[in-house]
Structures are given as C-alpha cells and as structure tokens.
Amino acid sequence: xxxxxxxxxxxxxxxxxxxxxxxxxxxxxxxxxxxxxxxxxxxxxxxxxxxxxxxxxxxxxxxxxxxxxxxxxxxxxxxxxxxxxxxxxxxxxxxxxxxxxxxxxxxxxxxxxxxxxxxxxxxxxxxxxxxxxxxxxxxxxxxxxxxxxxxxxxxxxxxxxxxxxxxxxxxxxxxxxxxxxxxxxxxxxxxxxxxxxxxxxxxxxxxxxxxxxxxxxxxxxxxxxxxxxxxxxxxxxxxxxxxxxxxxxxxxxxxxxxxxxxxxxxxxxxxxxxxxxxxxxxxxxxxxxxxxxxxxxxxxxxxxxxxxxxxxxxx
Numbered sequence: 589x590x591x592x593x594x595x596x597x598x599x600x601x602x603x604x605x606x607x608x609x610x611x612x613x614x615x616x617x618x619x620x621x622x623x624x625x626x627x628x629x630x631x632x633x634x635x636x637x638x639x640x641x642x643x644x645x646x647x648x649x650x651x652x653x654x655x656x657x658x659x660x661x662x663x664x665x666x667x668x669x670x671x672x673x674x675x676x677x678x679x680x681x682x683x684x685x686x687x688x689x690x691x692x693x694x695x696x697x698x699x700x701x702x703x704x705x706x707x708x709x710x711x712x713x714x715x716x717x718x719x720x721x722x723x724x725x726x727x728x729x730x731x732x733x734x735x736x737x738x739x740x741x742x743x744x745x746x747x748x749x750x751x752x753x754x755x756x757x758x759x760x761x762x763x764x765x766x767x768x769x770x771x772x773x774x775x776x777x778x779x780x781x782x783x784x785x786x787x788x789x790x791x792x793x794x795x796x797x798x799x800x801x802x803x804x805x806x807x808x809x810x811x812x813x814x815x816x817x818x819x820x821x822x823x824x825x826x827x828x829x830x831x832x833x834x835x836x837x838x839x840x841x842x843x844x845x846x847x848x849x850x851x852x853x854x855x856x857x858x859x860x861x862x863x864x865x866x867x868x869x870x871x872x873x874x875x876x877x878x879x880x881x882x883x884x885x886x887x888x889x890x891x892x893x894x895x896x897x898x899x900x901x902x903x
Contacts, residue, residue: 615676615780615789619690619746621758622768624678626792627779628815632674634787638819639885641787643892645669664703665696680758684751688759691747704740711737715757716764718743722753778814785825786818809837824888826881835875842872845879860891 615629635641647653648669661667671694679687704710707723714720722739730736739756740749743763750756761767770776780789792813814829832838853865867883 613674617770617776617779619763620676620678620770621680621688621762622770622773623775624680624770624793625682626790627676627678627770627776628790629676629780629788630674631787632672634818638787639822640819640824640888640892643889647896665699666694671695680755686752686755687750688755689749690759691749692745693747695747709737713753715741715760718760720753720756720760775812780816785820786816788815788817790815809833810841819885822885824881824883824885828879830877832875832877835872838872838875838877841877842870845870845877860894863887863891 613631613633615627615631620627636645648657657667657669673692673694675692676690677687704721704723705712708726709724711722712719713722718741720739720741722737725736725738728736736751738749738751739753740747741756741760742748743760746763748756748759748763750759758767762769770779775793776791779791780786793811810830810832812831814831815827817824817826819825830838830841832841849865849868849870852861852868855861864881864883867887868879868881870877870879872878
C-alpha cells in the first residue's frame with residue numbers, strides 16, 4: 589500500500605469517530621470484506637504491552653514530543669498515545685486507491701465531527717442510517733486538474749476511511765451484514781492462527797512486484813502470503829509464510845530467499861544488516877516457504893535508537 593494512503597488514512601480517521609470505546613484487540617474478521625486481496629491488522633493495545641511498544645511510548649513522553657501531542661489533543665480532544673486501540677487495512681482490488689482502513693479508538697465524536705464538517709469543501713451523503721463524509725485533500729497532488737477527496741464514515745465506534753466513496757459504502761454494508769465478511773472465507777482461515785503473542789497479522793492472495801524485478805516471475809507464483817509479528821520471552825518474532833503453486837516453485841523461492849540473506853550478511857559496513865541476516869532463517873516445507881525472524885528486543889530497541897540518532901544528525 590502506498591505511503592500516501594497511510595498518511596491520508598491516519599489523518600482522515602481522526603476527523604470522525606463514534607461516541608464510545610471499541611476494543612479492537614485481535615483482528616475482527618466480521619468487520620472485513622469476505623474476499624480481499626490483502627489484509628493487515630495492527631493491535632495497538634497489544635503493542636503497547638511489549639518492550640518495543642513501551643520504548644516507543646517512552647519516546648513519545650519526551651518534552652519535544654509532548655508539545656506536539658499536547659497541541660494535537662487540544663484540537664481533537666484525543667490522546668493518540670492512549671486512545672488508538674488498533675486498525676485494520678484491507679483491499680478488495682489491486683489499486684492502492686481501493687484500500688479501506690478501519691480505525692478502533694476512543695474519540696470525542698462531537699468535537700471531531702464538527703472539525704470534519706468544517707474541512708475544506710465538506711460534503712456528505714447517506715447510506716441507510718449512516719452518513720458518509722468527504723473533504724478536499726489539499727496535501728495530495730491534483731489528478732487531471734482535480735484535487736482528490738477523502739471519504740469516511742462511522743459505524744458503532746469504528747471509523748471507516750477510504751479514497752473512494754464506493755469503498756466506504758461497501759465497508760458499511762459488510763458491517764451491516766448486507767455483504768458477506770471474512771468469517772466465511774476459507775481462503776483466509778489461517779489468518780492470525782497461533783498468533784497469541786502477535787500484534788501484527790496479515791495475509792495477501794498475491795504479491796505485486798515490478799516487472800523489472802528478476803525474481804518477480806517466481807514470487808508471483810505464490811498463492812498466499814501470511815505474516816505474523818509479535819514479541820515473547822524477550823524476543824521480537826516475525827514469521828512470513830509463502831504458499832507456492834508447487835514444491836518446485838517453493839524450492840525456487842527458497843533459493844531466492846537464501847541468496848537475499850547472503851547479500852544481507854555481506855554488508856559488513858552495516859552492522860544492523862548483518863545482525864538481521866543472522867536472526868533470519870528460511871526453509872522449505874512442501875509447497876510452502878517459511879521465513880522466521882527471532883531477534884532480542886534489546887537489539888531491536890538498539891536499532892531504533894541508532895536510527896533515531898542518525899535521523900537527528902541528518903536534520
């Protein structure tokens with residue numbers, strides 16, 4: 589998903605909300621369309637309980653960050669650090685503009701709805717008992733001379749956000765049980781399975797890679813891709829599983845993966861890359877390929893600190 593959708597989704601989700609708390613927790617399958625191309629869920633409540641999450645929250649408590657959050661809270665009457673419970677992104681088509689974001693959070697609906705209605709060129713339409721709001725997105729470049737709009741709606745404490753009104757309407761129909769949801773989808777039955785310690789879970793039915801990528805032809809033969817990221821017993825753990833069309837394809841994918849790991853390990857001028865290569869393991873299991881990462885949370889926090897220090901130097 590392109591970066592602009594993430595930015596717009598986060599901005600748009602703060603414009604509208606329900607009047608009560610919705611506990612996101614694990615992925616809510618019944619909230620997602622039944623046959624998506626990809627799904628990604630982030631459990632912010634679970635993340636906050638991890639060592640990595642607590643480090644991030646600690647950084648947010650620093651004076652320079654406190655000022656920004658105080659200004660944000662004064663406008664929206666919402667503390668992003670504690671009020672954001674989780675969010676789910678999914679797409680039923682391959683174009684980034686077709687993505688949908690569901691935000692679970694604690695909001696002051698009256699304040700945020702007023703702000704939404706005051707946004708530039710605000711418009712609203714109805715879908716059953718629901719209102720779909722839209723406003724001009726001034727941060728995005730115009731396409732064919734027309735500035736894009738952002739669309740959002742509220743459904744029982746969930747904020748639905750998309751770049752197309754039709755996608756918001758479809759999402760409302762899923763939540764109203766007019767359209768089928770992910771609970772009845774056999775293709776995604778394994779999504780989040782055995783992921784008790786995971787704060788991020790995801791899956792996709794196909795991988796989109798540039799045609800110029802020499803590995804694209806092989807990787808595109810993966811039927812499904814699964815992702816779990818979590819933390820347990822002092823280790824940050826991630827598992828990426830690719831279900832290929834055959835064992836021969838899986839073997840080719842494993843070979844590509846091992847080659848990439850080898851290149852990563854050769855970057856002696858980048859200690860973080862070498863450490864990541866050492867923490868990764870790849871293996872073929874029948875028609876599947878599994879990549880696992882197990883890295884000390886202390887190392888992860890150390891990498892985050894190093895990255896922040898480098899960014900500070902560049903600024």
